[in-house]
Amino acid sequence: MMKIPGRRFVMGIPFAWLLLFFVVPFLIVLKISLSESIVGIPPYKPLLEWADDTLKVVMNFGNFVWLAGDGLYFDAYFNSLKVAAISTLLCLLVGYPMAYAIARAKPSTQPALLLLIMLPSWTSFLIRIYAWIGILKNQGLLNQFLMWLGVIHEPLHILNTNTALYIGVVYAYLPFMVLPLYANLSRHDQSLLEAASDLGARGWKAFFTVTLPLSKAGMIAGAMLVFIPVVGEFVIPELLGGPQSLMIGKVLWNEFFANRDWPVAAALAVVMLALLCLPIAYFNHQQAKELEGEQ
Amino acid sequence: MSRFSLRGLSPARVWFVLGLIFLYAPMVILIIYSFNSARVVTVWAGFSTKWYGELFSDNQLMSAVWVSLRVAFFTACTAVVLGTMAAFVLVRFRPSRWKTAFSSMVTAPLVMPDVIIGLSLLLLFVAMANTLGWPQDRGMVTIWIAHVTFCSAYAAVVITSRLREMDLSLEEAAMDLGAAPFKTFMTITLPLLTPALAAAWLLSFTLSIDDLVIASFVSGPGATTLPMEVFSSVRMGISPKVNALATLIILVVSLAAFISWLLVRRAEKRRSNDLKALKGTA
Numbered sequence: 174m175m176k177i178p179g180r181r182f183v184m185g186i187p188f189a190w191l192l193l194f195f196v197v198p199f200l201i202v203l204k205i206s207l208s209e210s211i212v213g214i215p216p217y218k219p220l221l222e223w224a225d226d227t228l229k230v231v232m233n234f235g236n237f238v239w240l241a242g243d244g245l246y247f248d249a250y251f252n253s254l255k256v257a258a259i260s261t262l263l264c265l266l267v268g269y270p271m272a273y274a275i276a277r278a279k280p281s282t283q284p285a286l287l288l289l290i291m292l293p294s295w296t297s298f299l300i301r302i303y304a305w306i307g308i309l310k311n312q313g314l315l316n317q318f319l320m321w322l323g324v325i326h327e328p329l330h331i332l333n334t335n336t337a338l339y340i341g342v343v344y345a346y347l348p349f350m351v352l353p354l355y356a357n358l359s360r361h362d363q364s365l366l367e368a369a370s371d372l373g374a375r376g377w378k379a380f381f382t383v384t385l386p387l388s389k390a391g392m393i394a395g396a397m398l399v400f401i402p403v404v405g406e407f408v409i410p411e412l413l414g415g416p417q418s419l420m421i422g423k424v425l426w427n428e429f430f431a432n433r434d435w436p437v438a439a440a441l442a443v444v445m446l447a448l449l450c451l452p453i454a455y456f457n458h459q460q461a462k463e464l465e466g467e468q
Numbered sequence: 469m470s471r472f473s474l475r476g477l478s479p480a481r482v483w484f485v486l487g488l489i490f491l492y493a494p495m496v497i498l499i500i501y502s503f504n505s506a507r508v509v510t511v512w513a514g515f516s517t518k519w520y521g522e523l524f525s526d527n528q529l530m531s532a533v534w535v536s537l538r539v540a541f542f543t544a545c546t547a548v549v550l551g552t553m554a555a556f557v558l559v560r561f562r563p564s565r566w567k568t569a570f571s572s573m574v575t576a577p578l579v580m581p582d583v584i585i586g587l588s589l590l591l592l593f594v595a596m597a598n599t600l601g602w603p604q605d606r607g608m609v610t611i612w613i614a615h616v617t618f619c620s621a622y623a624a625v626v627i628t629s630r631l632r633e634m635d636l637s638l639e640e641a642a643m644d645l646g647a648a649p650f651k652t653f654m655t656i657t658l659p660l661l662t663p664a665l666a667a668a669w670l671l672s673f674t675l676s677i678d679d680l681v682i683a684s685f686v687s688g689p690g691a692t693t694l695p696m697e698v699f700s701s702v703r704m705g706i707s708p709k710v711n712a713l714a715t716l717i718i719l720v721v722s723l724a725a726f727i728s729w730l731l732v733r734r735a736e737k738r739r740s741n742d743l744k745a746l747k748g749t750a
Contacts, residue, residue, distance in 0.1 A: 183556055183557060184553070184561065184566070188573070190616070194616075195573065195577060196573065270487075271480075274484035284729075288725065288729055303698075303710060304714070308494060314497060398578075402582070422581060429685075430684075438587060439591065445581065456579050464558045464559075464575065464628050465571060
């Protein structure tokens, strides 16, 4: 193993950066979620109060009680988890055959095919979602096309419904599903399929008994990369979704920017993080193992 | 040839092509309609480039482009430095408790929802302003800090995978020949890492230039980035000007991706040629 000059320096700088700008902020969110909302700058009360020579810690669980008492927040959390779960499943169904096709293509063309999948996600996320507005709205291109074909006579109402939301989410998050699946599928030992074929399992049977179980890790990695960010998604429900597609990211945004209730926004984030704790920990564990090369 | 039954016009291949159409059709439509002379976005009324003219004369939009480009440039440079350090820790350091804590901290920003990162960083900046007196006004610097935090995680992943494949014997040979560790790093390790560093830089740059949610939380009235500007104009209703802007972004990104793909391919070819030459002399 090569000696690296100043090991402490190499580890210390990124460690300090992440500690200060990633870990400490969460502690502050937790702190503010326990404080009371006031009208002022900043719009919350301090947690520690120094009065009459005693240090008082004023913890206020009111924000959490408020969240629990209002069905709106519960609906938003539930709907976010539902949308994320369905989107993950849809991405898996659409993305798996695509990743499979790349992994089975000629090795020399695989990088180019992968580039074709990744290229759209390099251009602006916001603009790609915006493009769907023109396609899905009532006088939009999809309805014009379907009416021209004669499939429908009245324009379908798609924009600002859950259908539009799902189209947008699958569209935006598909590459995040295809990439880990491809990484997994391309590493499979082809001799296993040959052995299966010798033993009489061919085609679909070989796929379901050999390839699919072997790609479990890739499917889980892809599912995490889609599920976790979609729970907190803001842009897609805002631009494509409708009144039924209430999601927690949007609620948090509104509490923060429109209602200016910082403690409630912080409490919303704390609960969201608590819901995502397990999947994030699982993802981290897998990813850390992957990054360190399973020593 | 039963085990190759999925070659040729297989269901997976047909699905792949359909998937590509799904991914590309909206962008192609945007490009076509950016040359539409009508104000109504979905009605074709003849070819025109007037929206490009309007785009470039929109000062607010152009200054947002400039803010975004600057933030993305500095973000990408910082993220590559931090990401390289993190990758070295992950690949070359002995396992320890600190390292375990470190590696989970590096990967967490990859999946954390944007709204949580944005909100928590803003609350940090507000707390810092109250206790330390800095940052008094939020703007480019706070956006830069926020972007570096999540971009370094992506940079670390890209650089780690390259670093792990790298042949240690070259570095060992250099050290045996008397090169100091730092010199070995500068003359052997860094050049070998260059394609990964370039990829990490480009990835960080595009992630930074693309971010709406985090930038909206951590910026003040002083700095508006391009996505923030686009988002507010899209909320007002769709405008052909945004189509023109989208076309330019798609054009620049495809060009950059194509060039980087060519460079990587050329580097790979050269490397395989070098290896062949080495084998020939041995």
